[in-house]
Amino acid sequence: MRNYLAEFFGTFWLVFGGCGSALFAAGIPDLGIGFVGVSLAFGLTVLTMAYAVGHISGGHFNPAVSIGLFASGRFEAKELVPYIASQCVGAIAAAAVLYVICTGKAGFVIDPNTAGSFAANGYGTLSPDGYNATAAFLAEFVLTAFFLIIILGATDKYANGKFAGVAIGLALTLIHLISIPITNTSVNPARSTSQAIFVGGDYIPQLWLFWAAPIAGAIVGGLIYKSLLEKK
Template sequence: MSLIKRSLAELIGTFWLVLGGCGSAVLAAVFMAGTNDIGIGLLGVSLAFGLTVLTMAYAIGHLSGCHLNPAVTVGLAVGGRFGYAEVPAYIVAQTVGAILAAALLLLIASGTEGFTLTSTSLAVNGYGEQSPGGYSLLSGLVTEIVMTCFFLFIILGVTDKRGTAVAGGLAIGLALTLIHLISIPVTNTSVNPARSTGPALVLFLSGEGKALAQLWLFWVAPIVGAALAGLIYRFFEEPTASA
């Protein structure tokens, strides 16, 4: 399949990830709080992010590999599973998909009475005063590196041809769910530069720039973590027999 078609599949998949994951946080996390309290909370949002990856793994995994994440794309390249020449096209497609989803989510969210544009309007990522739990820059940096490293390590493991995994999409989706359960209080969980860029850029264009100022961390840390996982996993490769 052509690179253009595979990149388009990545755009669609990342759109779904941001719409489903961030949408659950913005629209459903605290729905009717203080009255009937039927919001899905941290557990529901974590599961929603996992479900977006799980569903797209089976929808487009055979088309593009279902990266949905610039850090995953870079990590797979470092791990020898993806060509470096195709990395830029995937990253552009993923980022565009995330921006389009964030724009649609803002349109939906702003259609309610009393809507106020803030950093929480699109479930943006952040540290310090932008962190849900007030965690520092260092805490955010370490968390994003470690969580992305393990996420990519799991992806490499369940997609390894030497393995016996028959439900790789399920394992990857559950891994992302677990990551969110751990790190939502710290950074609102990124592990995905595109997921962070979409909401931050849309809010910036709408007049709220705090998230964009912290966006650098959510590119640097996930990519470092994913690249580290790629290097670590290659350590377990069997040496190629000489002719």
């Protein structure tokens, strides 16, 4: 149970900190943190929770990461469902808190036809810069694959584990710097689901991509590291 609670709180913090920075701080006139600030916020959520609860659960905070670690042989199949459930519940709980806070501001509106509404992920007309489904899928696939390679390399028994959280957090920052204009950056099905639930509209049917692409990329990244890079 401690593992599942760690995944719940870690994913809650990722969504609350990352999406919260996009909702509250990115667009403030003249003082907004912009794409760079939001990217750092997502990276910092993972970095801080990796050190806070990573020793309890492994610090996945992402269904794709759990599945990628399973593909690499570093995670047991029997733990996949409870981990993914804990991550999704944590993400949805964070989105619910964000929604309550946002509705405390006069004039706040969630528009399901606007790209990036409520920090949600999308493609086509819901992509921040108009990228289609093929471009979005490829970006999410490649970025998640490299994320898994970085995670597996940074946590390898031959690596300096003390800095694993830094490497992983900075990797997620870089991923956001690359892909916010494309999909508003997912690489995490739980994070995408939590925001889409509160936005609704076409964000719901587009969720398939933000499950399929990260999971496929995570599996490929896990297999690449296991087969080609891991020291036997």
